[in-house]
Each structure stands twice: as structure tokens, then as C-alpha cells.
Amino acid sequence: MTKNNEDIKLEKKLTKSDVVKSFIRWSFISHTNYNYERLQASMFTSSLKPVFKRLYGDDPDGMKEALQRHMAFFNTEPHFGGVIHGIVIAMEEQKANGAPITGEAINSIKTGLMGPLAGVGDTLWQGTIVPILLAIGISLGIEGNLLGPLIYILLLTSIMWTIAYNVWMKGYELGTEGIQKILSGNLIQSVIMSASILGAIVLGALGASFVNLSSPIVITIGQFQMPLQSGIIDPILKGLLPLTAIFLSYYLMKVKRMKSLHVMGILFVGAFILGALGILG
Amino acid sequence: MQISALQAFLIGVVYYLGEVGTPWLTFLVSYCGLYRPLIGGTIVGIILGDPVQGCIIGASINLPYIAFMNVGGAAPSNPGLAGTLGTALAMAAGVGPSVAISIAMPLGLLGTLIWIAHMSIDVLFVHVCDKAAAEGDIEKLAFWNLWPPQIVMAIMCIVPVFIGAYYGADVVTDVIAKLPENIMNGLQVVGGVLPAIGIAMNLRQITRQGSLLYFILGFILVMYLELPMIAVAIFGVIFAYTYTSLYMKDGRV
Structure with missing residues (x-):
């Protein structure tokens, strides 16, 4: 694609600011009209307003076609998924200048990439970066330290916006072929694999830090007194009760295929009864 | 603690600004900022005149949602409502962090209704966007993609929270004051164990x-x-x- 860019003289050239403006629009409006029917379709289209205006400003038919083409179902993770927007912008620019790119080709790039990128993006972002930073923020905030929420939001926005901006611009720069090369290599697989390992380790740490469950029971046999928690449970495995609660939830959801809502109900009722009876505390 | 009408309204606005899809602060600052009880709770604390307490309560309410994920528009709960209205009610009732979690979690479940309504009503506006696309009118498309859905969502978010914070504070305070000790103990255990759900849900994805x-x-x-x-x-x-x-x-x- 980059090569083609040099070969074909671009009459309708996008400026860098068109591409950047679209990125900024997307950062704000990526979910404004999120809906069950086509999810991010109209948000995708609206975010590319500066691009469409530049390319099809004096071509009403081209504009109609472009807008209708992008109103198709679309859904991806809004930060890492921005690479799709970048690629699509590059393709639209080529098309508007007469390159033989069909609307179908553009749409198949979108549908082909949105799933995998949503998967990678959600694992990395919602599943790893956000929980890690939240854990840091919460551990300060729960002590009443206002730096907790502040550090969290500053770190989060600087990390995510850096990623999102670069991914968007990279998509535009490299175009379809460049991205396909990256996607077909080991890079994406490596990133997914690393993220899932890191994610699992961090989740374990979160479980140990924030699931709070112990027993106040004291076993009394004649003169002999032994607290259940420190005398029996802790020597077996520290954190046995929190671990049990997590694995029970995991088992019910993953193996028994129960809805998270039902599992929450079971945990709520179970913990409440055991707490009210004084078995857990 | 009393919550005034103005405060109740502002808390509703905080919830709206944090709900998934509001554009005013960018998606990231909404969904990963105000939507998270750590941030939403702190801001509610500022509105109620005690940021530190808001931060403590908000951070606690955030625990069950630490590994919260909204994937493809399927949200199992609504931390935004739990963090804003939940923090407000917990502060009004003067309860500790664990009980605050138990107050907030049911609110989070109720909040999914608001989310489902948003995702359903917006279908109407997509069809108007279709028309605009057929006319080649990008400005009209951009308008219908933004304003109508956001006006509907603002109403759906602000009204319930206003009512809940303004009228609910007394009710919650009353109920909490009358609860016997073992019931409170039960609620506290619930608050301690619920973070397990979010963690298990995330682990399931891997x-x-x-x-x-x-x-x-x-x-x-x-x-x-x-x-x-x-x-x-x-x-x-x-x-x-x-x-x-x-x-x-x-x-x-």
C-alpha cells in the first residue's frame, strides 16, 4: 500500500490533520450510539467525517456510497482496534483517487480484523492493564489516600492514548499489506500468549489481595482452645477460603456454564447466611 | 447525612458522564474513569463534601468490579451506578466499606437495565443514520449519531440517580440503623467474598x-x-x- 501511494499520483491527498482529527473524534464518540443491531456502525462512520469530507466533499455520489458502506455492522475494541480505522482511511484515500479497490474489499478488511483485534485488545486492556492499575489505585484509595484515584487515571490515560494513537497512525501508514504481514507473523500470537499469562498471574495476585474471607470460629475442647483460622486453615494453605470462593465461582461459570449473575446470587446468599450464623466473619 | 436536591442532581450527572458511550470526557475517561467506583466514588465524595471518605467507600465498592469487563456490549453488571449512587447512599447512612459493597452490588445489577435500554433504544437512531447515509449527508449522520442517543441516555441516567439519592438516603439510613448485628455481619462477609466473582469471570476468559x-x-x-x-x-x-x-x-x- 505504501508503495502504491508513491506510484499513483494522489489528487485527493489527506492531510495529517484529517487523520489525527478522525482519531480524536473516535476517542470521544466511539460508543455514543452503541446498539444491539449494529454496535459501532454509525460511530465508525461519524468518526471518519474529516476524511470523507476531504475525499468526497465535491463528489456526492462517492460520499453516499462511502457512508452507506460504513454503516454495516462493526464492533471492535476502541483502542487497539483503531488500526482498522487507519487501514480503512488509507484504502478510502486510494479508492477516491481511482485505485481499483472495491467497497467489498474495504468491508471485508473491517470484518476480518475487528474480531481478532477485539479479542487481543480486550485481553490486554480491560483484562490486564486496567485491573493492574486499578489494583494499585484501590490499594492506596482504600486507605483514604486521594493519590490512588489520581495515579490510576493519569497512568491509564497516558498508557492507553499512547497505544491508541500509534496504532491508528501505524494502520494508516502501513495500509493493508503491511498490517497483514504483521498479523500473519508470530507477533500477534506472542502478544496474546504473553497477555494471557500475565493476566492470569495478576488475577491471582488480585484474588490474594482483595478477596476477604476468614472464619472467627474457635474450637474449644475442655481447656484446649484453638482458633480455626490461624490454627488449622492457615497452616494448610494461607488464603484457602478466598481461593475456594474464587475456584468455586470459576467452576460454576466455566464447567457448569452458569451465568455470572446466578453465581453472584449463590455467593451472595451463601456468604450472607454463613456470615449471619457466625461461621465466617 | 442529608443529600440536597442539587447534590443528588450532580451525582446523577457524574453517573451519566461515566456511563459507557458518553462522549464528553472521551470514552476512556468515562468507561475507565468515572465508571469505576474508585473514581466515581471519589467525585461523589467531593460533591458531598468529604472526598477522603468518598475515596475509601468508592475504592471498596470497586473491589468486586476490579476485573470487570464489558465485552461486545454484554455487561453483567453496572459498576458506574454502584460507584456513584452506592457511594452516596453508603456515605449518607454512615456505613463502613464492607456494608457499602453490599448496598452497591444490587444497584449495579439494577444498572444493567439502564444499559440494556440504551443499547435497545439506540437501534432507532441507527436507522436515521442509514437515511442520512443514503442522502450522503455526513453532518446529519454525525448529529444523529451523537445528540439524540445522548439526550435519551442523560435522562435515563440522571433521573433514577436523582430520585435514588434524594429520596433513598433516608430509607437506607433507616434500614441500616435497624438491622441486627448478625445481619450486618452477613453483609460484611458478602462484601468480602464478592470480588471473587469478577476475578473468576476474568479467569474464565483466559x-x-x-x-x-x-x-x-x-x-x-x-x-x-x-x-x-x-x-x-x-x-x-x-x-x-x-x-x-x-x-x-x-x-x-
Whole structure:
């Protein structure tokens, strides 16, 4: 694609600011009209307003076609998924200048990439970066330290916006072929694999830090007194009760295929009864 | 503590600004900022005149949602409502962090109704956008993509929270004051165990073999070695990097 860019003289050239403006629009409006029917379709289209205006400003038919083409179902993770927007912008620019790119080709790039990128993006972002930073923020905030929420939001926005901006611009720069090369290599697989390992380790740490469950029971046999928690449970495995609660939830959801809502109900009722009876505390 | 009409309204606005899809602060600052009880609770605390208490309560309410994910528009709960209205009611009733979690969680479940309504009503506006696209009118499309859905959502978010905060504070305060001690103890245990759900939900997403072992590794690092989160995270990055590089060396996938 980059090569083609040099070969074909671009009459309708996008400026860098068109591409950047679209990125900024997307950062704000990526979910404004999120809906069950086509999810991010109209948000995708609206975010590319500066691009469409530049390319099809004096071509009403081209504009109609472009807008209708992008109103198709679309859904991806809004930060890492921005690479799709970048690629699509590059393709639209080529098309508007007469390159033989069909609307179908553009749409198949979108549908082909949105799933995998949503998967990678959600694992990395919602599943790893956000929980890690939240854990840091919460551990300060729960002590009443206002730096907790502040550090969290500053770190989060600087990390995510850096990623999102670069991914968007990279998509535009490299175009379809460049991205396909990256996607077909080991890079994406490596990133997914690393993220899932890191994610699992961090989740374990979160479980140990924030699931709070112990027993106040004291076993009394004649003169002999032994607290259940420190005398029996802790020597077996520290954190046995929190671990049990997590694995029970995991088992019910993953193996028994129960809805998270039902599992929450079971945990709520179970913990409440055991707490009210004084078995857990 | 009393919540005034103005305060109740402002809390509703905070909830609206944080709800998924509001554009005013960018998606990231909404969904990962105000939507998270750590942030939403702190701001509610500022509105109610005690940011530190808001921060403590908000951070606690955030625990069950620490691994919260909204994937493809399917949200199991609504931390935004739990963090804003939940913090407001807990502060009004003067309860501790654990009980605050028990007050907030049911609110989070109710909040999914608002989310489902949003996702359903917006279908109408997509069809108007279709028309605009057929006319080649990008300005009209951009308008219908933004204003009508946001006006509907603002009403759906602000009204219930206003009512809940303004009229609900007394009710919750009353009920909490009358609860016997063992009931309160039950609620506290619930508050302690609920973070397990969010963690299990996230763990379920990770399908790679051996993920449970990595999970236990992280658990042990904190439980026995008492490492802080940042240390575990750095360890995790290095471990994952090393493992993946070795694994990929033969070109396996």
C-alpha cells in the first residue's frame, strides 16, 4: 500500500490533520450510539467525517456510497482496534483517487480484523492493564489516600492514548499489506500468549489481595482452645477460603456454564447466611 | 447525612458522564474513569463534601468490579451506578466499606437495565443514520449519531440517580440503623467474598492451558511473599516475555 501511494499520483491527498482529527473524534464518540443491531456502525462512520469530507466533499455520489458502506455492522475494541480505522482511511484515500479497490474489499478488511483485534485488545486492556492499575489505585484509595484515584487515571490515560494513537497512525501508514504481514507473523500470537499469562498471574495476585474471607470460629475442647483460622486453615494453605470462593465461582461459570449473575446470587446468599450464623466473619 | 436536591442532581450527572458511550470526557475517561467506583466514588465524595471518605467507600465498592469487563456490549453488571449512587447512599447512612459493597452490588445489577435500554433504544437512531447515509449527508449522520442517543441516555441516567439519592438516603439510613448485628455481619462477609466473582469471570476468559497454575502462582506471590501489586505485575511481564520467547523460538504457535 505504501508503495502504491508513491506510484499513483494522489489528487485527493489527506492531510495529517484529517487523520489525527478522525482519531480524536473516535476517542470521544466511539460508543455514543452503541446498539444491539449494529454496535459501532454509525460511530465508525461519524468518526471518519474529516476524511470523507476531504475525499468526497465535491463528489456526492462517492460520499453516499462511502457512508452507506460504513454503516454495516462493526464492533471492535476502541483502542487497539483503531488500526482498522487507519487501514480503512488509507484504502478510502486510494479508492477516491481511482485505485481499483472495491467497497467489498474495504468491508471485508473491517470484518476480518475487528474480531481478532477485539479479542487481543480486550485481553490486554480491560483484562490486564486496567485491573493492574486499578489494583494499585484501590490499594492506596482504600486507605483514604486521594493519590490512588489520581495515579490510576493519569497512568491509564497516558498508557492507553499512547497505544491508541500509534496504532491508528501505524494502520494508516502501513495500509493493508503491511498490517497483514504483521498479523500473519508470530507477533500477534506472542502478544496474546504473553497477555494471557500475565493476566492470569495478576488475577491471582488480585484474588490474594482483595478477596476477604476468614472464619472467627474457635474450637474449644475442655481447656484446649484453638482458633480455626490461624490454627488449622492457615497452616494448610494461607488464603484457602478466598481461593475456594474464587475456584468455586470459576467452576460454576466455566464447567457448569452458569451465568455470572446466578453465581453472584449463590455467593451472595451463601456468604450472607454463613456470615449471619457466625461461621465466617 | 442529608443529600440536597442539587447534590443528588450532580451525582446523577457524574453517573451519566461515566456511563459507557458518553462522549464528553472521551470514552476512556468515562468507561475507565468515572465508571469505576474508585473514581466515581471519589467525585461523589467531593460533591458531598468529604472526598477522603468518598475515596475509601468508592475504592471498596470497586473491589468486586476490579476485573470487570464489558465485552461486545454484554455487561453483567453496572459498576458506574454502584460507584456513584452506592457511594452516596453508603456515605449518607454512615456505613463502613464492607456494608457499602453490599448496598452497591444490587444497584449495579439494577444498572444493567439502564444499559440494556440504551443499547435497545439506540437501534432507532441507527436507522436515521442509514437515511442520512443514503442522502450522503455526513453532518446529519454525525448529529444523529451523537445528540439524540445522548439526550435519551442523560435522562435515563440522571433521573433514577436523582430520585435514588434524594429520596433513598433516608430509607437506607433507616434500614441500616435497624438491622441486627448478625445481619450486618452477613453483609460484611458478602462484601468480602464478592470480588471473587469478577476475578473468576476474568479467569474464565483466559483459555490458555495452564492458566490456573499461573493464577495460583500470582496468588502465592502475594499471600506468602506479600509482594505489592506493582512488583507482581513487573514479575509477570518478565515471566510472560521469557516464556513466550522460548516457546516461539521453534516457530510454533
